[in-house]
Amino acid sequence: MNFRLLPEWAEQDAIMLTWPHKDTDWADNLAHVEPVYIELAKHITAQQQLVVVAHNELLKTYIISLLNKAEINLERVHFVVTPTNDTWARDHGPLTCSALDNADQLKIYDFTFNGWGNKFESKLDNQINHTLVKALSDKKNQYQVLDLVLEGGGVEINEHGVLLTTSECLLNKNRNPNLSPNDIETLLKSHLGATHFLWVDHGYLAGDDTDSHIDTLVRFAPNNTLVYVKCDDKSDEHYNALNAMEKQLQSFKTADNTPYSLIELPWPKAVYDNEQTRLPATYANYLIINNTVLVPIYADANDELALTQVQKAYPKHNVVGVNCLPIIEQFGSLHCITMQLPRGFLAGAA
Template sequence: MEHKSNVRVVEMSAYLVWLRDLGPSFVVREGDARSRREIAGVDWQYNAYGGYNDLFGPEDHQLNRRKGHEEHITQDNLVARKVLELERIPRFETNFVLEGGSIHVDGEGTCITTEQCLCHGNRNPHMSKDEIENQLKTHLGVSKVIWLPKGLYGDEVISGHVDNICCFAGPSTVLLSWIDDKSDPQHEHSAAAFDVLSNTTDAKGRKLDIIKIHVPGPLYMTEEEAQPFLGLVALGQQRLAGSYVNFYIANGGVVAPAFGDKWDEEARKVLEKVFPKHEVVMVEGGREIVLGGGNIHCATQQQPAVCSNPSDADTM
């Protein structure tokens, strides 16, 4: 890799690549004319998307594999702490189980999530929906939580993360994974989300501008592709959670997955229209990434800049 003066490579032990889910969620306290902005990181609890039993089943012959998975959970649960220690950023520890891919915020007081994930009994079974919402408000500093019923069809292993079906693209603007074909099971998920989004407002009372972006495929995992993934050949022909919403926003750029699919170019055009001041880069190999259960947004985590004065903030 060509050396860049503004890129630092850090070696860190982790079982999974999904920094969005393992790493900290950064929160910001804006400064004023006399003080600089401050950032901190929320260190959520991680339990491998609900625990190893959901992944491996209770069979005795899987015992050693489950024990190994427990060790991986312990290792992955340290990632957020390590990142914050490396960056010397204050850490807010919480006992609340959450993956970063299960939330999207607009930076103006609104959070979007799914009932399928956060209300699942394998995350925080002792909490009601209202209690979960209060946790989000407390730790993220939001005042409004919009609950979508489900995530993307085929995203059941991680209980339907919101970052595959819907995301904010700006103030009062959301992108929604969509398919017109009513016979496709994804249509029901998308239509239910559209209904919720159409009948709510953000934290500032604004109606949402909903921009639809067609899902790729449908894409399916073959038995050959399933072989390396924990040996679960039964996953062969499982529908993959392919989504163009699972992208990363950088300073001046949007990095989105391309799947070698007929919908790739349309997705590029939608993103270029939604982000006219950003360069949209479609990364080939989105299919290979989604075989592991996530995509570009899942594998990345933005860290806000600490600006010396408020006028610098618009360069983030």
């Protein structure tokens, strides 16, 4: 049976959040970060179910009190209690494929998460998926653990099986040093059902620990559309790299040899933390849920334009801005802290 990774706009059962806690790098910023998680929980449960990974039972009880106070329907919330290092569900979460000849048959892949090239401790986070699948997944789904380092934020796929990624991330020797580019393509064709690859060779964000994850730079939308960040400030350190990225995107061709439709996202003003380290603010790090796209905003003059541009890419969805200034304090954004679980993932979800 052949399987293919589902695009993010496929129908979903739930979104997974791994909740921040005092034993993570969020400790000093929890008062600012928790309201963002609560807002996300409201938006998500209005459309579908929510899975919350909690570090321990004490944290679960605390989260329940926060959700109750926010009047969130707890019947739409599922908890998984397991120790966690951090909160980046996009990268330690599962990647879910569906059978090409039977959309109801899912295969859940548990790739290896090594803290973005062994930059950070990740042993606990790398065990979350096993507990998640055992606790909540429908028993008809297949589950496979793979000895291949791959993060969800590092790959995008569209409805045609075209896989979009960056060479800086997937070919980085801090991930799979013994694999050639051809080896990686072969494995991702086999496991994720990729039919073709678009390798982005340019572009980065200052303050990004992921080695240029694609979800900070370029995103797929339906109908052969690419949504990307464009830097129009020639004095900005990112200008040359992102200009080169734009030119490469313009050169990409679809299976029928036509250019992709390109939708540019504006460039937010530079944001810095208290130590004057630049933070990776990007509008590309949005989350698609059922009927809605949640877009990170940064109290920036370009926020409204970003929402307008995302709406062009997903005309059938509502587009909602979520203030992610507290999230980028830890060098990620909205998409990075979430992972979609497609229709059929959860037992009894229907």
